[in-house]
Amino acid sequence: MIDCYFYTKKMCVGYDGSPLIKEITIALKRGEILTLIGPNGAGKSTILKSIAGQLSLLGGKVCLNEKDLSQQKAGELAKKMSVVFTQRVKAELKSCRDVVATGRYPYTGWFGRMSGEDERIVDEAMEAVHITDISDRDFDRISDGQKQRVMLARAICQEPEVIILDEPTSYLDIRYKLEFLKILQEMRVSKRLTVIMSLHELELAKIVSDKVLCLKGEYVLKYGTPEEVFISDFIEQLFDIREADFQADEKLLSYIRQVGRL
Amino acid sequence: MHKTRKQRYLLAMALLGTGTLFFFALNVCIGSAGMPLLKIVRTFIGKENEETIVRILWDIRLPRAAAAWILGGALALAGYLLQTFFNNPIAGPFVLGISSGAKMMVSLMMVFLMKRAVRVSSAVMIFAAFIGAMLSMGFVLLMSRRVANMSMLVVSGVMIGYICSAVTELIVTFADDADIVNLHNWSRGSFSGMTWENVKVMMAVVSITFAAVFLLSKPLDAYRMGEVYARNVGVNVRLLRVGIVFFSSVLSACIVAFAGPVSFVGIAAPHLAKRLLGTAEPIWMIPACFMGGSVFCLFSDLLARMILAPTELSISTVTAVFGAPVVLWIVAAKQRENTV
Numbered sequence: 001m002i003d004c005y006f007y008t009k010k011m012c013v014g015y016d017g018s019p020l021i022k023e024i025t026i027a028l029k030r031g032e033i034l035t036l037i038g039p040n041g042a043g044k045s046t047i048l049k050s051i052a053g054q055l056s057l058l059g060g061k062v063c064l065n066e067k068d069l070s071q072q073k074a075g076e077l078a079k080k081m082s083v084v085f086t087q088r089v090k091a092e093l094k095s096c097r098d099v100v101a102t103g104r105y106p107y108t109g110w111f112g113r114m115s116g117e118d119e120r121i122v123d124e125a126m127e128a129v130h131i132t133d134i135s136d137r138d139f140d141r142i143s144d145g146q147k148q149r150v151m152l153a154r155a156i157c158q159e160p161e162v163i164i165l166d167e168p169t170s171y172l173d174i175r176y177k178l179e180f181l182k183i184l185q186e187m188r189v190s191k192r193l194t195v196i197m198s199l200h201e202l203e204l205a206k207i208v209s210d211k212v213l214c215l216k217g218e219y220v221l222k223y224g225t226p227e228e229v230f231i232s233d234f235i236e237q238l239f240d241i242r243e244a245d246f247q248a249d250e251k252l253l254s255y256i257r258q259v260g261r262l
Numbered sequence: 263m264h265k266t267r268k269q270r271y272l273l274a275m276a277l278l279g280t281g282t283l284f285f286f287a288l289n290v291c292i293g294s295a296g297m298p299l300l301k302i303v304r305t306f307i308g309k310e311n312e313e314t315i316v317r318i319l320w321d322i323r324l325p326r327a328a329a330a331w332i333l334g335g336a337l338a339l340a341g342y343l344l345q346t347f348f349n350n351p352i353a354g355p356f357v358l359g360i361s362s363g364a365k366m367m368v369s370l371m372m373v374f375l376m377k378r379a380v381r382v383s384s385a386v387m388i389f390a391a392f393i394g395a396m397l398s399m400g401f402v403l404l405m406s407r408r409v410a411n412m413s414m415l416v417v418s419g420v421m422i423g424y425i426c427s428a429v430t431e432l433i434v435t436f437a438d439d440a441d442i443v444n445l446h447n448w449s450r451g452s453f454s455g456m457t458w459e460n461v462k463v464m465m466a467v468v469s470i471t472f473a474a475v476f477l478l479s480k481p482l483d484a485y486r487m488g489e490v491y492a493r494n495v496g497v498n499v500r501l502l503r504v505g506i507v508f509f510s511s512v513l514s515a516c517i518v519a520f521a522g523p524v525s526f527v528g529i530a531a532p533h534l535a536k537r538l539l540g541t542a543e544p545i546w547m548i549p550a551c552f553m554g555g556s557v558f559c560l561f562s563d564l565l566a567r568m569i570l571a572p573t574e575l576s577i578s579t580v581t582a583v584f585g586a587p588v589v590l591w592i593v594a595a596k597q598r599e600n601t602v
Contacts, residue, residue, distance in 0.1 A: 052494065053493070054490055054493060054494075073496075074493070074496040074497070074498060075496040076496075077496065078494065078495045078496030079496075081494075082494060083490065083491075083494045085490050087488070087490070089487055089488055089491065090349065090486070090487070090488065091486070091487060092486065092536075092542040093536070093540065093541050093542045094541075094542075099487075102483070102484060102487055102491065102495065103495070105480070105484055105495035105496065105497075106495050106496050108480075110477070110480065111479065111480055111545060112479075112480040112483065112545070154491075158494075158495065
């Protein structure tokens with residue numbers, strides 16, 4: 001546990017004081033990717049929100065670099081952790097670039113004036129997720145998939161050490177799903193970015209993750225490396241489906257494997 | 263791209279600034295006691311010193327125009343804060359019943375104190391109005407936890423407003439005759455009868471609040487993206503929310519204490535300012551809203567005084583005629599947005 005960059009200790013999460021999932025213990029090294037999988041309503045978002053400090057913990061603690069997150073100043077934490085959640089974002093009269101630029105908030109001064117350096121980082125983040133071409137478009141008038149990428153760029157330009165993503169690929173088409181994985185792989189190499197996310201695509205989870213946390217109902221079903229987690233009958237147990245359904249589209253899956261490995 | 267955007271903001275600000283000055287001058291120059299412009303100018307530069315003209319200008323028109331300028335701006339700013347807070351473009355101190363709550367407390371205090379022949383100072387008035395505003399605000403906040411829907415929140419606010427107005431009516435019914443006249447004029451909303459002492463107090467309260475709100479423009483901008491993202495970039499959301507509630511209540515209280523409830527400016531002025539600017543960034547919106555509200559109120563007060571001169575209309579009559587269509591416009595635009 002000591003050499004771990006990020007860990008949770010007996011974390012208990014839930015809403016309004018009633019615990020939903022208890023005793024969650026996660027340990028990640030810097031630059032590792034953790035994926036949460038499980039059926040709808042299993043508590044993936046709840047865990048992510050709790051880790052991000054959006055929900056107060058009902059027990060246990062979350063530590064980053066040996067420091068308890070709840071003890072850290074909001075402004076300091078904002079430079080280390082950024083989030084992309086699923087709920088709709090309203091950005092009245094903001095261009096896509098404006099939205100991305102809100103990620104620089106922790107770094108700018110009292111009135112939020114952007115320096116040349118800030119502008120450059122925003123440009124870089126937009127290039128990384130390939131949204132430079134929609135830079136000036138009104139954020140409220142782009143597609144859900146585009147919005148998801150803009151929000152990812154926003155999270156990237158916050159220059160975090162840990163990024164928390166709640167179903168980051170849900171609105172993306174297959175091409176961007178793969179591109180998204182590529183971005184994460186690049187970021188973990190170049191910036192040693194630690195990623196904690198939830199995914200619905202089990203195949204993607206299998207390829208991209210270092211650790212997988214399976215949730216079902218009110219408890220952690222399994223936690224470990226993809227090899228440990230993705231054993232033949234396990235997925236069926238998790239989702240109450242048959243193997244045949246899961247591997248419905250062999251062609252697509254092999255394509256994903258191919259590109260996903262880079 | 264970046265340059266032109268900034269140019270537009272500056273142009274809009276210049277336009278609003280000029281508008282404020284223009285209508286301010288118009289309000290000082292036009293009135294039921296007809297005076298030639300030349301005379302007014304000569305009086306101001308000290309070339310003429312006719313007692314009645316000096317009195318009319320200095321004691322009546324100037325403080326009144328100043329009040330419309332300051333309170334109009336305050337009203338628009340209060341509306342803007344509430345709209346940001348509730349993420350609702352038709353929120354405002356009037357529709358959410360905050361003005362009515364303030365009005366109720368002020369009339370209660372007036373009747374209570376005047377019976378004892380105590381002179382009511384501006385500060386006491388504002389304080390009473392603030393208590394009333396917070397009372398309504400408390401109810402609205404309670405309701406907002408139960409109703410997620412924007413329009414239901416406004417309905418709740420309107421209901422709270424009705425309850426407060428009913429209580430006010432009751433208080434007025436039990437008051438003495440002299441008080442009723444006083445109360446009645448004020449309770450319909452009017453900028454008449456302002457003294458320099460009033461103007462000084464409102465100037466102090468509004469300018470401090472304005473400065474405080476302006477200093478919050480960065481967290482306010484983050485808050486517009488939703489609580490989650492505001493918190494993620496390090497905004498103390500709870501503290502910010504307390505700040506917004508407090509400042510919007512102070513502003514609403516200040517308006518009600520001096521001019522009574524004034525309808526629709528809090529919704530119309532921010533909306534028009536936003537259209538003019540083409541952005542909703544607080545750092546531009548806060549000053550633009552203020553100036554927009556000033557222009558709106560100066561213009562409305564001019565009409566209120568002049569349409570049926572020498573009889574005066576209540577200020578809300580005029581602001582409603584021009585403000586309510588803006589609300590309808592917002593609602594229609596929202597509907598279109600949702601169906602697309």
